[in-house]
Amino acid sequence: MTKELLIKNACVYDPLNGIEGEVMDLGVKDGKIVDPSEIDESKAKVIDAEGRLTMAGAIDIHAHVAGPKVNIGRIFRPEDSRRLQVALKKLGPRSGTGFSVPSTTLTGYMYAQMGYTTVMEAATPPLMTRHTHEEIRDTPILDQGAYTLMANNWILYEYIKEGELEKAAAFAAWLLRATRGYVIKMVNPGGTEAWGWGENVHSLDDPVPYFELTPAEIYRNYAQINELLGLPHSIHIHPNLLGEPGNYEITLGSWDAVRDAGVDPDPQLGDREQIVHNTHVQFHAYGGDSWATFESRAEDIAKYLNRHPEVTVDLGVVTLDETTTMTADGPLEWELHELTGFKWANCDVEVETGSGVVPFIYSPKNPVHSVQWAIGLEIALLTENPWQIVISTDHPNGGPFHRYPRIMTWLMSEPYRQEWIERVHDWVGQRAILPTIDREYTWTDLAITTRAAPAKMLGLSDRIGHLGEGAYAHIAIYDIKPDEVDPSRDYAEVERALEQAWLVVKDGQIVVQEGVVVHEVTGRTYWVDVKVPEDLMEEVQRDLETKFRRYYSVNLGNYQVQPEYLPREERIEIDARDRF
Amino acid sequence: MHAHPRHMSRYTTFTRGYFRPKGRQDRTVIVVDPRRTASSRVADYFVRVSPHQDYELISALRAAIHGVEIEREEVAGVPVERVYELAEILKNASFGVLFWGMGLTMSRGRHRNIDNAICLIRDLNEHTKWVLMMMRGHYNVTGFNEVLSWTTGYPYAVDFTRGYPRYNPGETSTVDLLTRGETDAMMAIAGDPGAHFPQKAVERMAEIPLICVDPEWTPTAELADVYVPTAIAGIEWEGTAYRMDAVPIRMRKIVDPPEGMLNDAEFLELVIEKVEEM
Ligand SMILES: [Zn+2]
Numbered sequence: 001m002t003k004e005l006l007i008k009n010a011c012v013y014d015p016l017n018g019i020e021g022e023v024m025d026l027g028v029k030d031g032k033i034v035d036p037s038e039i040d041e042s043k044a045k046v047i048d049a050e051g052r053l054t055m056a057g058a059i060d061i062h063a064h065v066a067g068p069k070v071n072i073g074r075i076f077r078p079e080d081s082r083r084l085q086v087a088l089k090k091l092g093p094r095s096g097t098g099f100s101v102p103s104t105t106l107t108g109y110m111y112a113q114m115g116y117t118t119v120m121e122a123a124t125p126p127l128m129t130r131h132t133h134e135e136i137r138d139t140p141i142l143d144q145g146a147y148t149l150m151a152n153n154w155i156l157y158e159y160i161k162e163g164e165l166e167k168a169a170a171f172a173a174w175l176l177r178a179t180r181g182y183v184i185k186m187v188n189p190g191g192t193e194a195w196g197w198g199e200n201v202h203s204l205d206d207p208v209p210y211f212e213l214t215p216a217e218i219y220r221n222y223a224q225i226n227e228l229l230g231l232p233h234s235i236h237i238h239p240n241l242l243g244e245p246g247n248y249e250i251t252l253g254s255w256d257a258v259r260d261a262g263v264d265p266d267p268q269l270g271d272r273e274q275i276v277h278n279t280h281v282q283f284h285a286y287g288g289d290s291w292a293t294f295e296s297r298a299e300d301i302a303k304y305l306n307r308h309p310e311v312t313v314d315l316g317v318v319t320l321d322e323t324t325t326m327t328a329d330g331p332l333e334w335e336l337h338e339l340t341g342f343k344w345a346n347c348d349v350e351v352e353t354g355s356g357v358v359p360f361i362y363s364p365k366n367p368v369h370s371v372q373w374a375i376g377l378e379i380a381l382l383t384e385n386p387w388q389i390v391i392s393t394d395h396p397n398g399g400p401f402h403r404y405p406r407i408m409t410w411l412m413s414e415p416y417r418q419e420w421i422e423r424v425h426d427w428v429g430q431r432a433i434l435p436t437i438d439r440e441y442t443w444t445d446l447a448i449t450t451r452a453a454p455a456k457m458l459g460l461s462d463r464i465g466h467l468g469e470g471a472y473a474h475i476a477i478y479d480i481k482p483d484e485v486d487p488s489r490d491y492a493e494v495e496r497a498l499e500q501a502w503l504v505v506k507d508g509q510i511v512v513q514e515g516v517v518v519h520e521v522t523g524r525t526y527w528v529d530v531k532v533p534e535d536l537m538e539e540v541q542r543d544l545e546t547k548f549r550r551y552y553s554v555n556l557g558n559y560q561v562q563p564e565y566l567p568r569e570e571r572i573e574i575d576a577r578d579r580f
Numbered sequence: 581m582h583a584h585p586r587h588m589s590r591y592t593t594f595t596r597g598y599f600r601p602k603g604r605q606d607r608t609v610i611v612v613d614p615r616r617t618a619s620s621r622v623a624d625y626f627v628r629v630s631p632h633q634d635y636e637l638i639s640a641l642r643a644a645i646h647g648v649e650i651e652r653e654e655v656a657g658v659p660v661e662r663v664y665e666l667a668e669i670l671k672n673a674s675f676g677v678l679f680w681g682m683g684l685t686m687s688r689g690r691h692r693n694i695d696n697a698i699c700l701i702r703d704l705n706e707h708t709k710w711v712l713m714m715m716r717g718h719y720n721v722t723g724f725n726e727v728l729s730w731t732t733g734y735p736y737a738v739d740f741t742r743g744y745p746r747y748n749p750g751e752t753s754t755v756d757l758l759t760r761g762e763t764d765a766m767m768a769i770a771g772d773p774g775a776h777f778p779q780k781a782v783e784r785m786a787e788i789p790l791i792c793v794d795p796e797w798t799p800t801a802e803l804a805d806v807y808v809p810t811a812i813a814g815i816e817w818e819g820t821a822y823r824m825d826a827v828p829i830r831m832r833k834i835v836d837p838p839e840g841m842l843n844d845a846e847f848l849e850l851v852i853e854k855v856e857e858m
Contacts (some may be wrong), residue, residue: 005721022731066730067689068826070730071726071729073729074729074730074733074734074735075725075729075735078733078734079746080733081732081734081745081747082747085744085745085746086744087743087744088743088744093742095732095740095744095745095746096732096744096745097732097733097745098733101733101746103729103730103731103732103733103735104731105731106729114583118728127827128826128827128828130724130820130828130829130830131822131828134727134730134828135730138730138731154598195709195711196675196709197674197675197708198705198707198708198709214828282758334705337702344702346711347826348711353600377604454733494763550596550598551597551598553590553591554827558830562830564818
């Protein structure tokens with residue numbers, strides 16, 4: 001155990017503290033960042049970074065890395081495991097497999113290797129969340145949190161239909177507590193429920209079978225619930241019609257529907273500015289009305305973002321790899337199966353949600369895939385304010401997370417993009433505008449879109465995403481000197497450096513040295529514990545007793561995730577009692 | 581009904597649901613089996629399939645669903661009119677589930693029967709909503725597959741001899757290793773291969789050092805050189821078991837185990853400690 005650490009001559013990019021490439025010293029004591037003057041050099045471990053690029057540990061705001069559907073991906077794709085086999089002591093002490101759906105150990109190692117220290121699991125079905133936490137527990141190094149799927153939940157639908165918004169909010173709080181979840185996650189609102197009948201919803205005014213709520217109403221109510229509870233993150237949405245030509249309209253309409261809720265960001269922790277976070281926005285930015293007329297609508301998406309700081313996104317970049325798609329959007333996975341003829345797994349989760357898994361091969365020779373690739377980058381480059389953007393692939397949907405360094409480098413180097421534009425299909429020149437964009441991300445843009453912005457959006461910028469005093473000592477140092485390289489020209493060198501961090505510190509411990517995991521620590525699990533008025537919660541509790549007896553296959557008493565499943569919980573306590 | 585006694589009453593047939601308020605009356609049950617069984621007696625339709633002809637029946641159903649004319653009087657012992665009638669019922673369900681058991685994998689055609697059943701479900705989803713679920717036995721066998729998959733990438737038959745997990749059923753599964761005589765020691769935990777494995781594999785088990793870790797005295801324990809009794813998970817010890825639909829259930833401890841009795845995890849930790857000393 002290292003107690004004290006002094007890192008000298010680090011070239012620091014730390015946007016939350018206004019630091020842009022300053023060569024400075026960093027002190028680490030008891031797992032936190034301290035003023036270097038507090039470190040006793042005679043006792044501390046001293047490391048000379050010699051001017052290397054240094055940032056806070058990176059944050060993935062949306063990845064599918066743990067839980068039932070990820071494991072379905074592993075189980076039904078042994079060929080994916082065979083594609084990447086890592087022996088003992090190669091990347092770290094233990095072995096693992098999996099290219100697009102890595103085993104838990106390998107997931108922890110490969111993220112840490114790139115300097116990532118926080119990874120949020122994007123979708124957990126409430127009834128099966130114990131499984132998600134078991135995988136999180138078995139994933140070394142990373143701090144994590146699970147996003148609780150709520151947008152197709154019968155109990156929430158019933159309350160909303162009855163006009164009981166406060167009860168719905170109390171139930172959402174109960175569900176976050178029961179699942180030890182961090183976020184109200186919304187996937188294809190209404191559509192996944194309709195998939196219970198083999199159907200989908202096709203517009204914001206298309207009512208869900210039986211419940212007769214429309215996606216627009218669902219957005220409005222959930223946004224109100226989120227701000228009533230004062231959650232650190234906003235609602236986190238995957239809109240309807242993911243991946244369909246022409247869907248940019250329903251995406252923008254969904255953002256309008258949230259704005260119609262008439263709420264302002266009102267978190268009890270942090271200072272986020274958004275009322276809605278749209279995940280993997282690339283998949284929701286399509287024009288045309290068929291695959292033949294498919295085109296990029298990144299400009300429309302970026303234009304909206306430039307006018308509305310209350311909307312944030314992560315990218316969901318397509319990396320042009322063979323991968324595994326997985327989502328709670330059940331009807332979408334059926335369509336992907338129909339489209340590709342590849343094997344298909346489906347899971348309906350009683351009362352709550354559903355999911356599907358289908359392998360996918362993105363090819364640079366395919367016109368549509370090539371345009372998809374361009375769209376993710378276009379949105380990143382056309383959106384003026386990087387604080388609205390987080391780099392992601394919606395791992396593994398757009399591509400595996402270990403391709404992030406390549407995405408970062410594409411954004412930082414116009415020549416690197418041109419090199420790829422020549423390799424992909426001509427449609428990128430006709431149906432997209434990427435070839436005409438010359439913006440290049442700076443190191444600060446990179447630090448914002450991988451550290452500072454996701455920390456702020458999640459409401460955790462008091463503790464992660466920066467290197468100020470008191471922050472958790474999550475530090476990533478890369479073997480590259482910002483004053484000696486020009487990322488635009490030296491892109492190959494930049495990509496290599498970002499793939500394998502020179503040094504990664506997690507909670508004050510050195511976990512990665514020269515791209516290899518040297519030490520494992522136990523990650524935190526963030527979850528939100530919201531107090532709502534007691535009498536309201538009692539009423540909801542009574543309703544739940546009846547509903548569980550009638551509709552669930554497990555007892556109410558057996559539903560909640562026990563504390564044993566979170567070996568290192570970080571409970572975010574929110575007192576929302578006088579907000580009702 | 582006998583193999584999974586709670587299945588019909590608690591999960592699928594008699595239970596009332598949100599969209600099935602009258603329980604049994606709101607549901608249609610079709611049982612396919614070569615023999616009449618307790619389950620077939622509560623079914624709305626019983627389809628007596630000729631033994632080892634499941635594949636043919638599934639193919640005929642698929643043909644009927646696609647509207648193809650079947651130029652036969654009967655398929656797999658089932659009259660063709662009946663096949664068409666069944667196809668209509670399946671197509672008109674609002675949410676259908678095909679449950680299948682060992683009978684399908686252990687009869688002629690084996691895994692190809694399942695392959696065909698998966699195709700049937702796929703075809704039905706072009707008309708309405710259908711899913712398929714395996715009727716699994718052996719307590720927490722699903723949990724074992726889940727844990728092994730997230731830790732190694734593979735559900736069973738994992739070989740670690742090269743320093744990384746490898747999976748090649750037919751080569752790396754326990755039965756294959758035993759029958760080829762490649763294994764020179766064996767530890768069986770909470771399973772009873774002595775009662776279930778083919779004779780050649782069991783013969784090999786008898787030849788080599790065998791350790792059996794199990795709460796119960798089993799045929800495997802009988803064969804073993806060392807038998808280690810352990811606490812019963814879900815009665816004498818807490819833990820997690822995965823239901824056959826992969827829903828993880830918290831198993832609570834109800835009574836204390838006999839004094840000094842370890843659970844599986846504690847026993848294995850002690851073994852690892854010793855191995856690390858060596
Ligand atoms: Zn996702």
